[in-house]
Amino acid sequence: MxxxxxxxxxxxxxxxxxxxxxxxxxxxxxxxxxxxxxxxxxxxxxxxxxxxxxxxxxxxxxxxxxxxxxxxxxxxxxxxxxxxxxxxxxxxxxxxxxxxxxxxxxxxxxxxxxxxxxYSGNPNPLVTVGDLEVDLAARSIYRAGKPMPLTAREWALFEAFVQRPNALLSKAQLEERLYSFDALIESNTIEVYIARLRKKLGADAIETVRGMGYRLGAPGSRE
Amino acid sequence: MxxxxxxxxxxxxxxxxxxxxxxxxxxxxxxxxxxxxxxxxxxxxxxxxxxxxxxxxxxxxxxxxxxxxxxxxxxxxxxxxxxxxxxxxxxxxxxxxxxxxxxxxxxxxxxxxxxxxxYSGNPNPLVTVGDLEVDLAARSIYRAGKPMPLTAREWALFEAFVQRPNALLSKAQLEERLYSFDALIESNTIEVYIARLRKKLGADAIETVRGMGYRLGAPGSRE
DNA sequence: CCATGGCGTTCAGGTGAATGTCAGGTCAGG
DNA sequence: CCTGACCTGACATTCACCTGAACGCCATGG
The missing domain is CATH 3.40.50.2300 (Response regulator)
Known part of the structure; x- marks a missing residue:
């Protein structure tokens, strides 16, 4: 280390x-x-x-x-x-x-x-999401073995979804995750980063649930 | 949490x-x-x-x-x-x-x-309603493992029934839950959303008690 | 020192799904 | 048969969301 x-x-x-x-x-x-x-x-x-x-x-x-x-x-x-x-x-x-x-x-x-x-630890360093391989410890994503570079913010956002594959995350939750409590964001930053992630990872990487939030695109059914 | x-x-x-x-x-x-x-x-x-x-x-x-x-x-x-x-x-x-x-x-x-x-943790607890599995935290419903997407309003209504499985809820109560006090609704909105829920979840998902209100039924039992 | 480029953030315009409303139909009970 | 309560398909409007573009900050390299 x-x-x-x-x-x-x-x-x-x-x-x-x-x-x-x-x-x-x-x-x-x-x-x-x-x-x-x-x-x-x-x-x-x-x-x-x-x-x-x-x-x-x-x-x-x-x-x-x-x-x-x-x-x-x-x-x-x-x-x-x-x-x-x-x-x-x-x-x-x-x-x-x-x-x-x-x-x-x-x-x-x-x-x-x-x-x-x-971080580098426990069970399985590689998580599979759709056709992506996610290395949480190394903070990198691979598609068919090729690395897909993300910026820091993009990664922080994507990580939130990978850590809870089934969860529906509201914009408020995501903002709280990307920014500390005091610093409140007053714009559509989350939307913009969702868009950028989709551009890089594919349109169906993240699913919009209108009026409620976002969720990882169907990686396979529950359980 | x-x-x-x-x-x-x-x-x-x-x-x-x-x-x-x-x-x-x-x-x-x-x-x-x-x-x-x-x-x-x-x-x-x-x-x-x-x-x-x-x-x-x-x-x-x-x-x-x-x-x-x-x-x-x-x-x-x-x-x-x-x-x-x-x-x-x-x-x-x-x-x-x-x-x-x-x-x-x-x-x-x-x-x-x-x-x-x-960490943001573990899979969420599931509540079973008839043949439906309800994930209250993720705001999603599964039937036989398949997700049944609901809109924000539909979910808000359904959630009210799931949280009080045996209660009989009047239209007034439901309106009060879906809308803030000041915003008064002057139509049959609740009836419409009950109908939309039944269409998605099955006709007997919600039971009508004439003159009194609605209550949770046994969705899927008669499909 | 200024130029450059990457990144984060904001803004404004456009789009479509979700919403609330209505009108007409159906049903239960008296 | 009548009445009130409830159901339901259709529709205009709204508003949540998407997106391209622009701005500012900071680090890097001349």
Whole structure:
């Protein structure tokens, strides 16, 4: 697993890095947010460990921005003791987990494994939807073995349908999924992305249920 | 979101239950592991809140067993303060998250949202009406596995009957349900939609009680 | 520094399915 | 047979949705 560590404290950073390496993962250690941003663009990480208190800006804004840009890389927040409000804000900004300093290094390992299990993990990495093969962990779609590139937003939307193959999802639900609670969208963005997905994946990839929402196109009957 | 709470402490359990309800989720509260196991078999949950210290056995074994059986329902562990080793063991046993007692109720909400964002869970529970299978969450109806598409209004009407299977609903009640108070309807709209439902679901899907209203029939029994 | 291109978002115009209304027919009960 | 309640096919209108195009932001590369 490729892990990006963003932490300015040299002592803690080294300890964390060594622990990660000992667990058999690879790690890039950045001490500033701009370095981290550059690293993220340069390489794809499976996990980001993000300190919220950094010298050159608030880690929370960084996280929000990444999520707004459609980045869905798992993020574990490292935060100081007893800053519950920060931790809640972190989770609401799109973090997947947090650790309170000072934390047990073995606990860190367990957390990393837990996050890793969610994504690259459990049963069947390949899901078949109609004539498409969907790799949820790698966030990619194949048709007849050929990759069908999606943008971040398109993927976020499509993922919602794949995760609940039979569900009918209202526009409100989809908006809530693509955008955080506070940021309310006031247009037909969802419609536009539905259209773009159909253009890429086929007109019947997503079915409109007028007045109620959308649903995955018939991938096969229930049960 | 359907949540299963497994917690033997009555005070904490009630507080958690109320918070979950306030967040708009539905919750089943079990005090013992055998009850919880039975509940899991009976219904599909989107999330399990699991206390590790229960009178009738170790919650950790319960969790391991569920995971070994292929159950991938997200689990958040509730554990006592300073039992770091337990928490690690929990994450390694397949838990997705944990909360340390005593925890902030708002933090609980944030955690639930975070988990809910990741997975959106399991197939929805089905209600059987005559020869129809009704998925209330997905707003869809199946007959012999085949979906029977309804329009928004048709669904709203049918839902009223399914939610109260034995009730006799007057036209006034149905109008009040389909339309907001101010918007007064001055025609036989309800009759028309009853007819449309019968055409789609079968003539005896809804039974007329002359002068009083309508009630759910046994759709399909006489096709 | 500006040019470029990809991506996310917004807007306006057009379309058709869904809706509500009506008129005439049918049925049950007195 | 009469009356009121209910059924049903047809139809105009509406409104939810689709879609092409344009705008702005940001990152990248001269």
């Amino acid at each position: 490729r892990i990006l560590l963003v932490e300015d404290d040299p002592v803690l950073g080294m300890a964390v890095r060594d622990q990660i390496l000992a667990d058999g993962h690879s790690v890039d250690w950045m001490k500033r947010l701009d370095e981290a941003a550059a690293a993220i663009h340069a390489a794809a990480y499976d996990l980001v460990l993000l300190d919220l208190m950094l010298p050159d800006g608030r880690g929370l804004d960084f996280l929000k921005k990444r999520r707004a840009a459609g980045d869905v890389t798992p993020v574990i927040i490292l935060t100081a003791r007893d800053q519950i409000s920060d931790r809640i804000a972190g989770l609401n900004s799109g973090a997947d987990d947090y650790l309170v300093k000072p934390f047990d290094l073995f606990e860190l390992s367990a957390r990393i494994r837990a996050v890793g299990r969610r | 359907r949540i299963l709470l497994v917690e033997d402490d009555p005070v904490l359990g009630m507080a958690v239950r109320d918070q979950i309800l306030a967040d708009g989720h539905s919750v089943d509260w079990m005090k013992r592991l055998d009850e919880a196991a039975a509940a899991i078999h009976a219904a599909a949950y989107d999330l399990v809140l699991l206390d590790l210290m229960l009178p009738d056995g170790r919650g950790l074994d319960f969790l391991k067993k569920r995971r070994a059986a292929g159950d991938v329902t997200p689990v958040i562990i509730l554990t006592a303060r300073d039992q770091i080793s337990d928490r690690i063991a929990g994450l390694n046993s397949g838990a997705d998250d944990y909360l340390v007692k005593p925890f902030d109720l708002f933090e609980l909400s944030a955690r639930i949202r975070a988990v809910g964002r990741r």
